[in-house]
Amino acid sequence: KQEVTQIPAALSVPEGENLVLNCSFTDSAIYNLQWFRQDPGKGLTSLLLIQSSQREQTSGRLNASLDKSSGRSTLYIAASQPGDSATYLCAVMNYGGSQGNLIFGKGTKLSVKP
Amino acid sequence: NAGVMQNPRHLVRRRGQEARLRCSPMKGHSHVYWYRQLPEEGLKFMVYLQKENIIDESGMPKERFSAEFPKEGPSILRIQQVVRGDSAAYFCASSPPSQIHEQYFGPGTRLTVT
Numbered sequence: 668k669q670e671v672t673q674i675p676a677a678l679s680v681p682e683g684e685n686l687v688l689n690c691s692f693t694d695s696a697i698y699n700l701q702w703f704r705q706d707p708g709k710g711l712t713s714l715l716l717i718q719s720s721q722r723e724q725t726s727g728r729l730n731a732s733l734d735k736s737s738g739r740s741t742l743y744i745a746a747s748q749p750g751d752s753a754t755y756l757c758a759v760m761n762y763g764g765s766q767g768n769l770i771f772g773k774g775t776k777l778s779v780k781p
Numbered sequence: 782n783a784g785v786m787q788n789p790r791h792l793v794r795r796r797g798q799e800a801r802l803r804c805s806p807m808k809g810h811s812h813v814y815w816y817r818q819l820p821e822e823g824l825k826f827m828v829y830l831q832k833e834n835i836i837d838e839s840g841m842p843k844e845r846f847s848a849e850f851p852k853e854g855p856s857i858l859r860i861q862q863v864v865r866g867d868s869a870a871y872f873c874a875s876s877p878p879s880q881i882h883e884q885y886f887g888p889g890t891r892l893t894v895t
Contacts, residue, residue, distance in 0.1 A: 710888035767814055767829030767837050
């Protein structure tokens, strides 16, 4: 059974710092891995999607990497800003089954202090 | 192109009442997914539907919960005889037929059972 873990659960950094969020998964037979951002009381915004055949994806100040063999992904945020404060969720989609089922971690709550 | 729409955004029900949550997918999307986020928990998959078909309901509680996605109109998640433990945020996502592995999320419905 696939399990997704995110460490740390919460992180507070001063503005301008580079930071890394971690995600691990127990079953490497994934179709893709996705990073989302969730603001309080709001829905999910997709940040980056990495297909299983890819190693990384970049968008602006965000870079996500995927190491399927070790069951790990990282989300790197460069030059953090107060507007980056949110909860970051990692989710994987397994091979097999209906492939409609995203399995989420519990998230990392990020606070960037001005 | 409007995003995934969910209504109501907030819903308060007394124990024993019925809750109906609606989801209108993005234009051109024929796949709908429902997820539940309990307080302090990650999002959990509930059900995956296509028009007039339930593809995967492996995450649905066995009793009181049902979902449909009719030929016309929004997808409905129905919870009968609500209990306090049903209080949660319910998120809907949709995807187009050609890209079923990328899901776009709505803002969620926050259900409170008093």
